[in-house]
Amino acid sequence: MKNHENSIILENVSCARGNRTVINNVSLKITSGKNFIIKGQNGSGKSTFLRMLAGFQKNVNGKILFNGESIFTNQQEYQNNIFYLSENNPIKNTFSCYENLFFWAEIEGMENNIQEALKFQKLENLKNLPAKFLSMGQKRRLNLSRLAITQKKIWLLDEPVNGLDEESILRLCELIKKHLANKGIVVIATHVDLNLETDTFYL
Amino acid sequence: MKNHENSIILENVSCARGNRTVINNVSLKITSGKNFIIKGQNGSGKSTFLRMLAGFQKNVNGKILFNGESIFTNQQEYQNNIFYLSENNPIKNTFSCYENLFFWAEIEGMENNIQEALKFQKLENLKNLPAKFLSMGQKRRLNLSRLAITQKKIWLLDEPVNGLDEESILRLCELIKKHLANKGIVVIATHVDLNLETDTFYL
Amino acid sequence: MFKIFLSIVKRDLKLSYKQGNTSLNIVIYFFLSVSLFPLGVGPETELLSKIGPGIVWVSALFSSVLSLDKIFQADFEDGSLEIFNLTAIPLEFLVLAKALAYWLTSGLLLVILCPIFGLILSMSSKSILYLTITMLLGTPTLILVGSIGASLTVGLKRGSMLISLLILPLYIPILIFGVSAIDASINDVSAKPQLLLLGSLLCFSLVLSPIASAAGLRINME
Amino acid sequence: MFKIFLSIVKRDLKLSYKQGNTSLNIVIYFFLSVSLFPLGVGPETELLSKIGPGIVWVSALFSSVLSLDKIFQADFEDGSLEIFNLTAIPLEFLVLAKALAYWLTSGLLLVILCPIFGLILSMSSKSILYLTITMLLGTPTLILVGSIGASLTVGLKRGSMLISLLILPLYIPILIFGVSAIDASINDVSAKPQLLLLGSLLCFSLVLSPIASAAGLRINME
Amino acid sequence: MLENRLDIRNYMKKLHKLANPGKFYRLSEKILPWSNLLAISLCALGLYLGLFIAPPDYQQGESVRIIYVHVPAATLASFVYAIMAVASAISFIWKNPLGNFIAKSAAPIGAVFTIIAIITGALWGKPTWGTWWIWDARLTSVLILFFLYLGYIAIWQVFEDQNKAAKAAAIIAIVGAINLPIIRFSVDWWNTLHQGASIIRLDGPSIHQDILIPLIFMWLGFLSYLISLLIIRIQSEITLQKIRAIQILISEQK
Ligand code: HEM
Numbered sequence A, B: 001m002k003n004h005e006n007s008i009i010l011e012n013v014s015c016a017r018g019n020r021t022v023i024n025n026v027s028l029k030i031t032s033g034k035n036f037i038i039k040g041q042n043g044s045g046k047s048t049f050l051r052m053l054a055g056f057q058k059n060v061n062g063k064i065l066f067n068g069e070s071i072f073t074n075q076q077e078y079q080n081n082i083f084y085l086s087e088n089n090p091i092k093n094t095f096s097c098y099e100n101l102f103f104w105a106e107i108e109g110m111e112n113n114i115q116e117a118l119k120f121q122k123l124e125n126l127k128n129l130p131a132k133f134l135s136m137g138q139k140r141r142l143n144l145s146r147l148a149i150t151q152k153k154i155w156l157l158d159e160p161v162n163g164l165d166e167e168s169i170l171r172l173c174e175l176i177k178k179h180l181a182n183k184g185i186v187v188i189a190t191h192v193d194l195n196l197e198t199d200t201f202y203l
Numbered sequence C, D: 001m002f003k004i005f006l007s008i009v010k011r012d013l014k015l016s017y018k019q020g021n022t023s024l025n026i027v028i029y030f031f032l033s034v035s036l037f038p039l040g041v042g043p044e045t046e047l048l049s050k051i052g053p054g055i056v057w058v059s060a061l062f063s064s065v066l067s068l069d070k071i072f073q074a075d076f077e078d079g080s081l082e083i084f085n086l087t088a089i090p091l092e093f094l095v096l097a098k099a100l101a102y103w104l105t106s107g108l109l110l111v112i113l114c115p116i117f118g119l120i121l122s123m124s125s126k127s128i129l130y131l132t133i134t135m136l137l138g139t140p141t142l143i144l145v146g147s148i149g150a151s152l153t154v155g156l157k158r159g160s161m162l163i164s165l166l167i168l169p170l171y172i173p174i175l176i177f178g179v180s181a182i183d184a185s186i187n188d189v190s191a192k193p194q195l196l197l198l199g200s201l202l203c204f205s206l207v208l209s210p211i212a213s214a215a216g217l218r219i220n221m222e
Numbered sequence E: 001m002l003e004n005r006l007d008i009r010n011y012m013k014k015l016h017k018l019a020n021p022g023k024f025y026r027l028s029e030k031i032l033p034w035s036n037l038l039a040i041s042l043c044a045l046g047l048y049l050g051l052f053i054a055p056p057d058y059q060q061g062e063s064v065r066i067i068y069v070h071v072p073a074a075t076l077a078s079f080v081y082a083i084m085a086v087a088s089a090i091s092f093i094w095k096n097p098l099g100n101f102i103a104k105s106a107a108p109i110g111a112v113f114t115i116i117a118i119i120t121g122a123l124w125g126k127p128t129w130g131t132w133w134i135w136d137a138r139l140t141s142v143l144i145l146f147f148l149y150l151g152y153i154a155i156w157q158v159f160e161d162q163n164k165a166a167k168a169a170a171i172i173a174i175v176g177a178i179n180l181p182i183i184r185f186s187v188d189w190w191n192t193l194h195q196g197a198s199i200i201r202l203d204g205p206s207i208h209q210d211i212l213i214p215l216i217f218m219w220l221g222f223l224s225y226l227i228s229l230l231i232i233r234i235q236s237e238i239t240l241q242k243i244r245a246i247q248i249l250i251s252e253q254k
């Protein structure tokens, strides 16, 4: 499965938040192997867009098709393909970096790759530090290091490089390229220009 | 007082976090009227540096002088000069934007300027929306809008433009320039390049 | 599936240990709370043994429910819940796992300790036996029922007031059956009906509350 | 200065109103706890009225401190506390303002409600009067003392239950004086010494607890 | 534990002033042998007098002899807390670490005295009152004292940063001191089963000489023992701080 073409197609999709339609009649195609970046002003609906793709939004009109099938027909199965990185970091302050990562790895059944994941974001030295002592960027990097573990096909990354230093951004870009080479899907919402070959969509 | 020269001078300042010395023997001068930017990798101590200037860090060695006087001798008085923008947003989710801002304004005795502050970050339309419905960038902007109200001389901004769109960044830069023109002090920790004339310090 | 279930339980136990909601603390809280009542009511042993079951039960309620309303809060706020949603296990299992971990660190301990408190409150050995049994059946139910309320109020949308108004009174039947089972045993009436009711309440809530809580979480997650 | 004090109180009242469930939870827990004892004791009114004051007091204590340990938590975590630190008012005033707001949404409510509960527990009108007076004097003290513990544990995710270990013992004098004042009034002895003691405890804690709490907050703020 | 190098330098300086060439160490080294000697001899004497010479009580019989352990332990339980509170207050106000060391070292000792008082009291209560335990004000306030000790000890464990722990613990010690007058006067304020004050009274002690004298010996013996223990524990606490400081310095230099 991993090296097959995958695609997400949106047809006339609208999505409301509260009583405002945030995403209005969007049609587009997201293909595997190519990075897809969403840009737009604050509050234009980038995060909403990603949440919609992850199946978290309820008030969705129109069709969203993953490999030809609506994502809502087999939602649980579809959602198993998704790696979603939200604006927050799902990190427990009292757990060390290692423990935090270990738990998420366990949930995915990938406990063996943790060392590698820590190395990917240069967190080996901080391995045993409780996460509450991490700086903001370090926390984000700990969250991002889940990417090095996951086997999921669709990566939805909401402002992944927020607060990261340049070096970390480069490392992230490398990983994304690798995933794309494996025919994965990557959708990123960001304000920062990344050095990636992209389809860009303006909300 | 407002239009006088102000300066912060650090002499051989060190500061520790946990059992690690994060800031090591730093000597520098921050002058009013010129933007001062701190750069460095994640975890290099930028936030610690700002917290130290705000008087929040305890394990500080060396001298920190504001207008020639150590900031620790009259700490309460010195701290009254400080506007500190942390990495978090001190926003109550159940309060509307207006209510959030109103409270901080009241604390500073500046309730009359709220409309202006909301306008500054284009939040007029969201005025009555509970803050939990704001997008990440909008929250940051709400926090930043406190800048338009404050009368404080020293601005310490920790990653102020995190998650902001370009337009908002420009508006912020305008405000900073205005403050500098009034001989204010601005110290910013950030990874993003701002279009400002700066002294830059690498940690 | 079961492995993931276990690892959630393990994580929650570890979290509660690291956050210091350790067994010791709960014991002390319970102990203090039980010992406050005699202070308020006076030291006459006969009176104490009479209201003893009520005291132990109310103290158990307070100490086991103390932080129950926040059981999903942290996972909700930091986005962990969303990640759970993207794994193979259904949310119902997550609820069950979290409730189990919570019970292991609070309810179970109270059950083990309540004979001691029965002695302190001069209860007879028979009513202590019944106290222990009712607590064993009742505390998990308290926690399961409480988790429904916690799931519904996790996002703190408007109207959360109404929800807690609905859920909190659900503790009442558990308390009433628990206390009256012990009373029955004291008066040499069979306590079987009460125990059966408590047992069936437990079974009910074991099935219903994960479903209801998961639904509640989904509502608030949008 | 006073204006800022007021605006903090106002904010906290508004916050607790918007988050809805806190005051209501308190009332419901109070109600649950108080109404359970007639059940354990049986309906003999004489007995009930005897243990009534103790029960109301202990219940009030538990329900009013239920969420007290979180009184500074939100402000600490989102950085509001740091901003307070940069204003002209000392942290001690902030503590006082927050304690006042907390009391208005919890303690005051219990004071207003306790005549009703006194009636439920068949207490005489005289002891209900004294119950109300002692609660009026005692609940603010409870909250002020509790805020010390809350300030000490605010930064520690670990050890949030520790507050009970630290602070509950300190509630006991308040409880004892409160109950014994009512007992004295029932036995037609003057309750003046107890009331005076309660009053002086209140005065003490009004002065000491803001200082101690502010010191605790400063420790945890680093 | 000392958290960082900068602080350690200051700390070492302070410690040196206090400990190494300082007054405390020299003074304590002088006191220690004497307090040891006094503790052993006074207790031996008191026990001999109390158990073999003093007559049994005409009401309570032989069980009255528990008094020779119960009363010293009970009074010292409060006394140690008072020391803790004062030492904490001093070190909190004048930012001197020695007070914290004293308080930290005293807490477990006080907790043990409290436990001894409670256990001996319970043992005594069974024959005289017919019950091990009742919830009256004296007994309960002593139990609270025990919890306060536990809380104080716990707070040192909960904070990672020992400087913070010291301050937090100091606050608790000071605030908890409110319990002391309650213990002392509980027998006057409430009618309880427990004995009223019979030794330290304005109008002189109201118990018989034969019991009073061994009791005083025991009390002084306990006090000497307390002083010995305290000195040893403070010394080891100071040494421990130094070892940790040096360890951190070494690890920083690597
Ligand atoms: C667990 C039960 C008990 C506890 C916790 C306890 C506690 C105490 C305390 C704290 C004191 C010291 C009071 C002070 O410093 O002023 C004390 C003194 C004393 N206790 Fe107890 N006690 C208990 C049981 C008993 C019993 C059963 C008796 C004898 C009937 C007894 C007889 C005394 C006497 C004679 C004194 C000396 C009173 C004075 O002169 O101040 N105690 N006890």
Ligand SMILES: Nc1ncnc2c1ncn2[C@@H]1O[C@H](COP(=O)(O)OP(=O)(O)OP(=O)(O)O)[C@@H](O)[C@H]1O
Pocket: A129, A133, A134, A135, A136, A137, A138, A163, B017, B018, B019, B020, B022, B040, B041, B042, B043, B044, B045, B046, B047, B048, B049
């Ligand atoms: N208690 C502690 N023990 C050990 N290390 C700590 C402790 N507290 C903070 N640190 C470390 O202090 C360093 C400085 O953190 P700081 O937040 O100042 O970094 P920063 O430059 O702002 O980074 P970022 O760009 O990620 O915001 C980090 O490496 C952090 O891990």
Ligand SMILES: Nc1ncnc2c1ncn2[C@@H]1O[C@H](COP(=O)(O)OP(=O)(O)OP(=O)(O)O)[C@@H](O)[C@H]1O
Pocket: A017, A018, A019, A020, A022, A040, A041, A042, A043, A044, A045, A046, A047, A048, A049, B129, B133, B134, B135, B136, B137, B138, B163
């Ligand atoms: N319940 C609601 N009622 C009204 N508007 C809402 C509600 N919830 C969200 N919104 C609005 O939805 C819009 C989309 O938010 P979203 O988080 O998707 O923006 P975004 O593009 O990610 O912005 P940012 O760049 O700041 O992250 C925002 O304008 C927000 O104010």
Ligand SMILES: [Mg+2]
Pocket: A046, A047, A048, A087, A158, B135, B136, B137
């Ligand atoms: Mg967004």
Ligand SMILES: [Mg+2]
Pocket: A135, A136, A137, B046, B047, B048, B087, B158
């Ligand atoms: Mg930072």
